[in-house]
Structures are given as C-alpha cells and as structure tokens.
Amino acid sequence: MAERLIVVGGDAGGMAAATEARRRRPDMEIIALEKGRWTSYSACGIPYLVGGEVGELDDLVVRTPQQFRDKHLIDVRTRHEVTGIDVAKRTVEVRDHEHGRTYTTGFDTLHLGLGAVPLxxxxxxxxxxxxxxxxxxxxxxxxxxxxxxxxxxxxxxxxxxxxxxxxxxxxxxxxxxxxxxxxxxxxxxxxxxxxxxxxxxxxxxxxxxxxxxxxxxxxxxxxxxxxxxxxxxxxxxxGLGVVPNSGLAADAGVATGVKGAVRVDPRQRTSVDGVWAAGDCAESFHLVSRRPVHIPLGTHANKQARVAGVNIGGGYATFPGVVGTAATKLCGTEIARTGLTEREATAAGLGYVVARITSTTRAGYLAKSGRIVVKMLAEKRSGRLLGAQLIGTEGAAKRVDIVATALTAGMTVEQMTALDLSYAPPFSPVWDPVLVAARKAAELVSGGA
Ligand SMILES: Cc1cc2nc3c(=O)[nH]c(=O)nc-3n(C[C@H](O)[C@H](O)[C@H](O)COP(=O)(O)OP(=O)(O)OC[C@H]3O[C@@H](n4cnc5c(N)ncnc54)[C@H](O)[C@@H]3O)c2cc1C
Missing domain, CATH: 3.50.50.60 (FAD/NAD(P)-binding domain)
Incomplete structure (x- = not known):
C-alpha cells in the first residue's frame, strides 16, 4: 500500500506542504482535509475585495480543490473537518459536513496547517x-x-x-x-x-x-x-488579532509553546514523530531576539509549509526563522516594520539607541516626492541593527526589505551606511532614508551625536 500523508488545513500552511511533498513523491497518497469550501485562498486580499479593488470573491482563490486534484493528484476533501487526532493509532477522526457523517482514517505522516482563530x-x-x-x-x-x-x-x-x-x-x-x-x-x-x-x-x-x-x-x-x-x-x-488554532494538536499530545502555538524545529517537525506543522498554528524563531515567537503571516506560512513539504518528501530543508517584517497601507500612507520595537528590545533585555529621521521618498524636487519617517534601533554596545519602522507616502513601505535583509545578515548600522543602494531621483534622494537613519544610529552608537 502507498504511504499516506494527511494534510489538515487547505490554505497556505497546508497546501504548500502538500504540493511540495507531491513534487518529490509521486508515489505517495496525499489527502488534504479542509473544513471550509475553499483551498489556497488569499485572506490578505479580503480588505481589497471589500473596498472594491478586487472584482469578486473567487478572484482571491489561488488554486481550487479541483485544480489540486487534477494537477497535483491530491485528494482534496472540502467541508471535511478533522475533529480528533490519535498519534498512537496514527488516525484522524473526520466530520464530513457535506454528507453528515463521521469517519476515521489512518496516516503514515500528518501535516498540520490549522491556521489561527480570530479573537x-x-x-x-x-x-x-x-x-x-x-x-x-x-x-x-x-x-x-x-x-x-x-x-x-x-x-x-x-x-x-x-x-x-x-x-x-x-x-x-x-x-x-x-x-x-x-x-x-x-x-x-x-x-x-x-x-x-x-x-x-x-x-x-x-x-x-x-x-x-x-x-x-x-x-x-x-x-x-x-x-x-x-x-x-x-x-x-x-480586527482584534488571532491565536493559534492548536487545540486539536495539543489534545493529541503535540507540544505547544508561545501563545499555545505548535512547537516546531527548523525542519517544521513537531514533538511527535511523523507529525509536521506550518503556518499560523505554529511557532517561529525570531532571529533578532533569539526567542520563539508566534507571528501569524501568510509569508511565513508559505515558506514554512514549503520546508515541511521538502522534508516530508524525503529532502532536507530548514526554516531558519523570521525577523518580524510586515507592511500595510492606509489610503496614501504606507506603514512597515521589521526586527524589534523599543518594547520588544526591552523585553529581550537589549540596550539600544534610537534614530528617528524624516526625509523624502524621492528626490525632493520631484512633484511625486513625499514624506517618510524612519525609526531605527541599534544595540547600544555593539551597534548591531535591531529593527526599523517606516511610515510614508508611496515608496516608503518596501524599503523595509532592505532593513530585513540587513537584519538577517546580522549587520551593524555602521556596516549599513556603506550599502550600495541604488539612486535615481524618481526612486530616492541621493542618501536613501534608510541610510540616513543608519548613519544617525551609527553616530549615536559611537557617541558622536
Ligand atoms: C484580512 C487579512 C489580511 C491579511 N493580510 C496579510 C498580509 O498582507 N500579509 C501577510 O503576510 N499575511 C496577511 N494575513 C495573514 C495570512 O492570511 C495568514 O497568515 C495565512 O492565511 C496563514 O495561512 P495558514 O494556512 O497557516 O492558515 P489559514 O489561512 O487560517 O488556513 C488554515 C485552514 O485550516 C482550516 N482548518 C482549521 N481547522 C481545521 C480542521 N480541524 N479540519 C480541517 N480544516 C481545518 C481552516 O478552515 C483554514 O482554511 C492576513 C489575514 C487576514 C485575515
């Protein structure tokens, strides 16, 4: 009999693992159980649907259950809710809402992409x-x-x-x-x-x-x-936030950690052999604070699930961690953050300096140039970059990715000042605002300002 993988949860944290496992293991039987009607949908797009920028709900569905069946040979069962997991017997109990019945089925490998529950x-x-x-x-x-x-x-x-x-x-x-x-x-x-x-x-x-x-x-x-x-x-x-949907896993004896999220190692393995987890139900490791965190974002769910899928499929991959990068927008104002805020740096026991600067998103003489505020934190003793927050007009938010990359590389703010970032008037002033903030932070670290 073919080895069987059961995936619970039909969105990013589940289906990215299912498709990656399928790519590597054409022989595996893969069943994906999703309690709702949709698979691989973009909850991130809901505000744009409500605001009228997205035409209809189906536009937010990246891949339908039928597409998974046809293209990836995954047995997707929508309106099938997993109501219990027995890790000793290696079975799940499933409520089939479509036909009003409950059944139990076995697995060799189980992957949890259970998501989060809104408060x-x-x-x-x-x-x-x-x-x-x-x-x-x-x-x-x-x-x-x-x-x-x-x-x-x-x-x-x-x-x-x-x-x-x-x-x-x-x-x-x-x-x-x-x-x-x-x-x-x-x-x-x-x-x-x-x-x-x-x-x-x-x-x-x-x-x-x-x-x-x-x-x-x-x-x-x-x-x-x-x-x-x-x-x-x-x-x-x-819009009060979410908590990990980890009750099923915890009830089955799978270890949980921060905020009750499923504890995983860098390969996305849980504490139970052959049981994996990814996405909003799982913990991540914060590369700056060096602590486990629960940061429920689609970007992490996709990456973690791909790593789980590679490993389930017999390969080797790790998800080293996150730096807490996020961006959003309110009408004409873009907002982004990465790394640690002052409160988070204090909680991590780190001494820090704060540089806050105001600049422009493009060369100041261009009509489309707008205001940007960058706040940057660096470790007081070492000058290690700790985080940044950016608010400004169009062109502000994606600059956070420069800072996220520097954080991942473990750079100091002094090292950042020498980064070879592009310059042309339509994109930035000669000194990009991120570099201006890094320069000010470096001066504060060296006591020069
Ligand atoms: C309005 C909104 C905007 C967002 N914007 C962004 C953004 O801009 N950027 C970003 O990175 N992230 C954003 N997110 C977060 C992002 O959508 C989530 O982090 C991502 O969807 C997590 O994917 P997941 O698969 O782990 O969880 P989910 O998307 O929650 O999927 C879990 C799935 O599991 C199913 N399930 C749960 N329990 C069971 C069960 N017992 N049996 C069977 N199925 C079950 C659920 O029905 C669900 O479909 C946004 C979220 C919302 C709500």
Whole structure:
C-alpha cells in the first residue's frame, strides 16, 4: 500500500506542504482535509475585495480543490473537518459536513496547517449578526452580503491593528463613515507609540474617527458601546488579532509553546514523530531576539509549509526563522516594520539607541516626492541593527526589505551606511532614508551625536 500523508488545513500552511511533498513523491497518497469550501485562498486580499479593488470573491482563490486534484493528484476533501487526532493509532477522526457523517482514517505522516482563530471578545452582544470577523472567505462573503442588504452608513472597526486599518480603508473607499475603536493609546500596537501616533493622524486626515484609549464594553443592535458611551454602528468589523488554532494538536499530545502555538524545529517537525506543522498554528524563531515567537503571516506560512513539504518528501530543508517584517497601507500612507520595537528590545533585555529621521521618498524636487519617517534601533554596545519602522507616502513601505535583509545578515548600522543602494531621483534622494537613519544610529552608537 502507498504511504499516506494527511494534510489538515487547505490554505497556505497546508497546501504548500502538500504540493511540495507531491513534487518529490509521486508515489505517495496525499489527502488534504479542509473544513471550509475553499483551498489556497488569499485572506490578505479580503480588505481589497471589500473596498472594491478586487472584482469578486473567487478572484482571491489561488488554486481550487479541483485544480489540486487534477494537477497535483491530491485528494482534496472540502467541508471535511478533522475533529480528533490519535498519534498512537496514527488516525484522524473526520466530520464530513457535506454528507453528515463521521469517519476515521489512518496516516503514515500528518501535516498540520490549522491556521489561527480570530479573537472574539466575551462581551454582551458579540453574537449579534452585524458583528463580523474577516478571517476566512466565508466571513468576507457574510460581510459583503450584510453590507449590501442594509443601507449602511456608519461602520465601526474594533481593533487598530493592520487588519483593522485595511478594513477601515476598504470602507472609506466605499464612501462610508468609519470609526476605529482601539483600547491602546495609539493604533498599530506592533509599532512604537510615537510611530503609531503618526498612523492615527494619517487616519484622521482620511476622515476616519479614531477613538484610542477606549475599551469596548458591549455590542448593541445599532451601536458599539465603549466605556465612554455608545458609538452608532450599522455594521461592525472585529480586527482584534488571532491565536493559534492548536487545540486539536495539543489534545493529541503535540507540544505547544508561545501563545499555545505548535512547537516546531527548523525542519517544521513537531514533538511527535511523523507529525509536521506550518503556518499560523505554529511557532517561529525570531532571529533578532533569539526567542520563539508566534507571528501569524501568510509569508511565513508559505515558506514554512514549503520546508515541511521538502522534508516530508524525503529532502532536507530548514526554516531558519523570521525577523518580524510586515507592511500595510492606509489610503496614501504606507506603514512597515521589521526586527524589534523599543518594547520588544526591552523585553529581550537589549540596550539600544534610537534614530528617528524624516526625509523624502524621492528626490525632493520631484512633484511625486513625499514624506517618510524612519525609526531605527541599534544595540547600544555593539551597534548591531535591531529593527526599523517606516511610515510614508508611496515608496516608503518596501524599503523595509532592505532593513530585513540587513537584519538577517546580522549587520551593524555602521556596516549599513556603506550599502550600495541604488539612486535615481524618481526612486530616492541621493542618501536613501534608510541610510540616513543608519548613519544617525551609527553616530549615536559611537557617541558622536
Ligand atoms: C484580512 C487579512 C489580511 C491579511 N493580510 C496579510 C498580509 O498582507 N500579509 C501577510 O503576510 N499575511 C496577511 N494575513 C495573514 C495570512 O492570511 C495568514 O497568515 C495565512 O492565511 C496563514 O495561512 P495558514 O494556512 O497557516 O492558515 P489559514 O489561512 O487560517 O488556513 C488554515 C485552514 O485550516 C482550516 N482548518 C482549521 N481547522 C481545521 C480542521 N480541524 N479540519 C480541517 N480544516 C481545518 C481552516 O478552515 C483554514 O482554511 C492576513 C489575514 C487576514 C485575515
């Protein structure tokens, strides 16, 4: 009998492993079990679907179940939910929602791409039908149907993280009144508060009402109630972050770590022999803080799952870790971060210097040139680059990749100042803003400023 791989989860963390394993092992039987209706979809595209930049929901599906069956000979079973794992017997229990039956089936190798679960606050009224999450295409479907059905004017987004921001932009594009409610002092708590403050200002200048430092206490039919009183809402979107969907794995005795994420080694092996994991359900290793972290991003899910697939398929690959790079956009403002923020550097026990500079995205004399703020952290003693946050107009965010590369290479800020970055007026000033920040940080490290 052919060796059997069972993959649980039909998105990036699951299917990238399944296809890579298939490429290397044409003889293997591969079954992929997905509780929803779609496979390999881009949740990242949901805000652009809601905002009208993407025509229809199906445009967000990168590869359909039938394409996996035809092209990769993977037995994809949608609306099949794994409800239990027995690692001793090497079986999974599956609820087939399509036919209303439950069955048990065996595996030789198991790969978990279970994803994450969005946080829903345990508050009165949270189950009201106009309160929406935006984690899956099903969520997007419900949200769009609800928005079309009603004559919506006032939208409240709860949570000022990057998903909250992107959803706020989506509704601004639709010409609706948007309020964002955030418990912290500023939006974007993945940035330092001074940088988050710039984002809050950018939101206000787009006409968004920003209510920071205000906790939600309840949801009502036509309002979100904060500790300061009710805010009128025809439709509410929750963007409060996610936690790893690791309950099934933990119940089966698979070790978990940070925030309950499945613990994996650099080859994506879990603590149980023959059981692998990747994506939002799993931990990553942070290359700057040298600590395990849970950073749920599609970019990691794809890379980790490919590594798992190579190894499952008999090859050798490792996922060395992450540096915490992320980018987002609010209308005309681009926002990015990588490495450690001040809070994260402090938590990692690192002494640091901070350089914050303001420059332009292109040569200042060009009409399309805009403002960019770069905040860079370096280790006080060694000058090692620790991280950066960038906010600015078009052309700002992708500069974070320079910093991410330098972080991965373990460069000092002094070494960064000599990087041979390109220059031409339409792309940057002579001194790229990243280099200006590195130069200032290097001066601070050497005590020269
Ligand atoms: C609105 C939004 C915007 C985003 N934007 C970005 C971005 O710009 N950049 C970025 O890098 N990331 C972004 N992300 C995050 C990114 O979408 C996720 O990190 C990525 O989808 C993780 O892939 P995954 O396969 O690990 O998990 P998921 O995409 O959550 O997939 C897990 C799958 O497993 C299935 N499943 C769960 N339990 C079971 C079970 N018991 N049985 C069977 N199936 C099960 C689920 O139905 C799901 O389809 C965004 C996310 C959202 C919601």
């Amino acid at each position: 829903r606050p345990d508050l009165p009224g949270v189950e009201l039908p106009h309160i929406h999450g935006v984690q899956t295409l099903e969520d997007a479907d419900h949200l769009l149907a609800d928005a079309q059905e009603k004559d919506c004017r006032d939208i409240v987004v709860v949570g000022g993280g990057y998903i909250g921001l992107e959803m706020a932009e989506a509704f601004v594009r639709r010409g609706l009144n948007v309020t964002i409610v955030e418990r912290d002092s500023e939006v974007m708590s993945t940035l330092d508060p001074d940088m988050g403050g710039i984002v809050s200002e950018a939101m206000r200048s787009e006409g968004i009402t920003v209510r920071c430092g205000e906790a939600v206490v309840a949801f009502e039919e036509k309002a979100v109630v904060t500790e300061n009183g009710p805010v009128h809402a025809d439709l509410v979107v929750l």
